[in-house]
Amino acid sequence: MTRITAEDVSKVAKLARLAILPERVEIYASQLEKILEYVSQLEKINTKDITPTSRAVEVVNVLRDDVVEESEIRNELLGLAPKIEGEFYKVPKIISE
Secondary structure, three states: OOOOOHHHHHHHHHHOOOOOOHHHHHHHHHHHHHHHHHHHHHHOOOOOOOOOOOOOOOOOOOOOOOOOOOOOHHHHHHHHOOOEEOOEEOOOOOOOO
């Protein structure tokens, strides 16, 4: 495997427009090298019979029945509007014909 150099880190940082302090470049190079070593270990694992997944734990929606219930809040909310027409809000016309 190719070694990550300080020059590689500086070049990628410049391309990504990241400001990296010169004293941190060697630290980042070392950290990236360790990450790549770990990835190379993972590549050795046989995953031929493993089903691909998008997440480690399956996410399931918890749904409830949609039930219509009577409520008195509608009249309260209509009462807050500056103008109403019957059971609806009255708003200024915004589209010309």
